[in-house]
Amino acid sequence: MHRPSPLVRKLSHGARLSREDCERLAAVERDRRIVAPRTDLIIEGEEPEHVHLVVSGYACRYKTLDDGSRSIMALLVPGDFCDLHVAILGRMDHSIATVSECEIVRIARPTIERLTERYPTVTRALWWATLVDEAVLREWLVNMGRRKTNQQIAHLFCELYVRMRTVGCTDGNSFAFPLTQDELADTLGISTVHLNRSLQKLREDGLVEFQGRVVTVPDLDRLSRYAGFTANYLHLRVLPDEPPVADERPRGRCGPR
Amino acid sequence: MHRPSPLVRKLSHGARLSREDCERLAAVERDRRIVAPRTDLIIEGEEPEHVHLVVSGYACRYKTLDDGSRSIMALLVPGDFCDLHVAILGRMDHSIATVSECEIVRIARPTIERLTERYPTVTRALWWATLVDEAVLREWLVNMGRRKTNQQIAHLFCELYVRMRTVGCTDGNSFAFPLTQDELADTLGISTVHLNRSLQKLREDGLVEFQGRVVTVPDLDRLSRYAGFTANYLHLRVLPDEPPVADERPRGRCGPR
DNA sequence: CGCGTCCTTGACACCAGTCAAGCGTTGTGG
DNA sequence: CCACAACGCTTGACTGGTGTCAAGGACGCG
Numbered sequence: 016m017h018r019p020s021p022l023v024r025k026l027s028h029g030a031r032l033s034r035e036d037c038e039r040l041a042a043v044e045r046d047r048r049i050v051a052p053r054t055d056l057i058i059e060g061e062e063p064e065h066v067h068l069v070v071s072g073y074a075c076r077y078k079t080l081d082d083g084s085r086s087i088m089a090l091l092v093p094g095d096f097c098d099l100h101v102a103i104l105g106r107m108d109h110s111i112a113t114v115s116e117c118e119i120v121r122i123a124r125p126t127i128e129r130l131t132e133r134y135p136t137v138t139r140a141l142w143w144a145t146l147v148d149e150a151v152l153r154e155w156l157v158n159m160g161r162r163k164t165n166q167q168i169a170h171l172f173c174e175l176y177v178r179m180r181t182v183g184c185t186d187g188n189s190f191a192f193p194l195t196q197d198e199l200a201d202t203l204g205i206s207t208v209h210l211n212r213s214l215q216k217l218r219e220d221g222l223v224e225f226q227g228r229v230v231t232v233p234d235l236d237r238l239s240r241y242a243g244f245t246a247n248y249l250h251l252r253v254l255p256d257e258p259p260v261a262d263e264r265p266r267g268r269c270g271p272r
Numbered sequence: 273m274h275r276p277s278p279l280v281r282k283l284s285h286g287a288r289l290s291r292e293d294c295e296r297l298a299a300v301e302r303d304r305r306i307v308a309p310r311t312d313l314i315i316e317g318e319e320p321e322h323v324h325l326v327v328s329g330y331a332c333r334y335k336t337l338d339d340g341s342r343s344i345m346a347l348l349v350p351g352d353f354c355d356l357h358v359a360i361l362g363r364m365d366h367s368i369a370t371v372s373e374c375e376i377v378r379i380a381r382p383t384i385e386r387l388t389e390r391y392p393t394v395t396r397a398l399w400w401a402t403l404v405d406e407a408v409l410r411e412w413l414v415n416m417g418r419r420k421t422n423q424q425i426a427h428l429f430c431e432l433y434v435r436m437r438t439v440g441c442t443d444g445n446s447f448a449f450p451l452t453q454d455e456l457a458d459t460l461g462i463s464t465v466h467l468n469r470s471l472q473k474l475r476e477d478g479l480v481e482f483q484g485r486v487v488t489v490p491d492l493d494r495l496s497r498y499a500g501f502t503a504n505y506l507h508l509r510v511l512p513d514e515p516p517v518a519d520e521r522p523r524g525r526c527g528p529r
Numbered sequence: 530c531g532c533g534t535c536c537t538t539g540a541c542a543c544c545a546g547t548c549a550a551g552c553g554t555t556g557t558g559g
Numbered sequence: 560c561c562a563c564a565a566c567g568c569t570t571g572a573c574t575g576g577t578g579t580c581a582a583g584g585a586c587g588c589g
Contacts, residue, residue, distance in 0.1 A: 089410075463547075
């Protein structure tokens with residue numbers, strides 16, 4: 016027996032998956048491909064035939080406005096679907112790109128449909144995943160609207176730490192974080208310069224370390240208190256006290272191999 | 273034959289509902305109750321037994337932070353579900369309150385489950401509705417992050433005009449908008465004073481009128497261009513050129529009666 | 530070695546938040 | 560019917576957070 020995939024780890028918080036369910040999900044994940052960093056997977060306006068799933072690395076949802084500014088509306092980590100919704104909505108209303116090098120699974124739409132027609136538990140799990148995505152979006156909205164910059168950054172790091180841990184992609188107190196500061200600024204809705212200075216403040220206060228595409232959170236409790244972070248909106252079954260998995264990837268990578 | 277309910281009008285953009293489907297949905301909407309303005313329907317942390325649907329009036333999703341500030345993460349207008357997700361996620365991660373006086377339908381969870389088990393088209397329509405909610409959240413994130421205040425306000429008004437029109441709640445160029453400026457500021461993530469001054473600017477420029485809980489958009493095209501608004505993320509089948517419905521409610525109210 | 534990408538820093542302007550007061554409207558009770 | 564209170568909108572003054580522009584520096588890659 017080998018370790019479960021990020022997807023299975025994540026979905027097991029959303030439904031009680033039988034061993035068969037897990038195997039069905041695993042079967043779907045077989046066809047993987049490596050995608051270079053900063054590569055578009057889907058572009059706004061397309062009507063893709065495949066659903067994409069991140070197995071390792073970071074991807075993001077984004078939109079580019081008329082004036083050239085960019086908004087990153089979601090970070091996709093291992094176990095996250097990129098576009099489960101497109102089967103129903105039809106046309107993409109935003110683009111998706113890799114941030115780091117990624118392993119991506121492409122799943123034909125009929126495969127998903129077959130899965131959801133036959134296995135209600137799997138359906139429920141997928142349903143759950145998209146609802147959690149929605150909850151994350153709401154929290155980001157709160158973050159941008161009503162928290163001050165430092166808290167906002169800290170909050171994002173708390174969230175990512177917990178999300179990465181639930182899919183087994185943390186290494187002790189650290190996790191991979193391949194975004195440039197420009198990209199991070201675009202996800203927080205602030206300017207690069209301001210982000211840079213705020214980050215320095217957080218480092219000075221010993222709340223986070225940030226070097227070489229790896230973020231370290233020395234004391235998650237302290238950072239959470241600082242940011243006003245609670246994991247409730249992630250709707251994890253096993254609460255975030257779940258001990259980090261023992262053996263993990265070395266620095267700068269994320270996802271199983 | 274009487275006019276379709278806001279819910280049915282809205283969902284018909286998401287799936288090709290048969291007449292029977294429409295009747296099933298209408299049946300569910302029979303048990304209505306009036307709720308006073310500024311009343312909580314559900315509070316963060318609860319595990320409600322019912323799903324709520326807005327038939328008339330405005331409601332909102334919101335969170336209150338530790339420092340007392342409030343963030344409004346969604347405006348719910350006629351035809352919108354408040355908490356379809358709670359059946360799967362279990363616990364509410366935010367609260368929902370009425371803004372104006374509302375007509376609210378309460379639907380027992382088993383009723384929803386029965387509906388979705390038997391009628392795939394209805395299921396698809398509900399699925400679609402929650403995905404549109406998610407798309408709206410993404411657009412709001414863009415709005416807060418990368419548009420300047422005036423555009424941001426204008427964009428929200430464009431969105432609401434189109435949403436209200438698709439459920440038959442506009443009156444020519446006008447629609448009900450019962451939020452106070454404090455509430456509007458909390459949904460845009462800015463301060464009341466700043467909002468007030470920005471609003472005045474929009475009025476001076478003749479882009480929107482705003483009086484007595486009614487917003488008027490004299491020229492939707494102009495406002496859309498100003499705000500950088502496109503309706504694509506609302507995923508409506510009939511594009512927003514759809515002429516406003518002929519007979520409509522008078523000022524200050526919304527929703528059928 | 531040289532170029533490009535990303536991070537860092539300084540200077541400066543201005544957008545936006547806060548505090549505080551005034552005004553208008555509404556509704557309620559004497 | 561009027562007075563008062565409550566609420567929401569508006570305004571001014573002031574401060575500080577945040578964006579912009581620009582330049583320098585560190586690092587990695589070809």
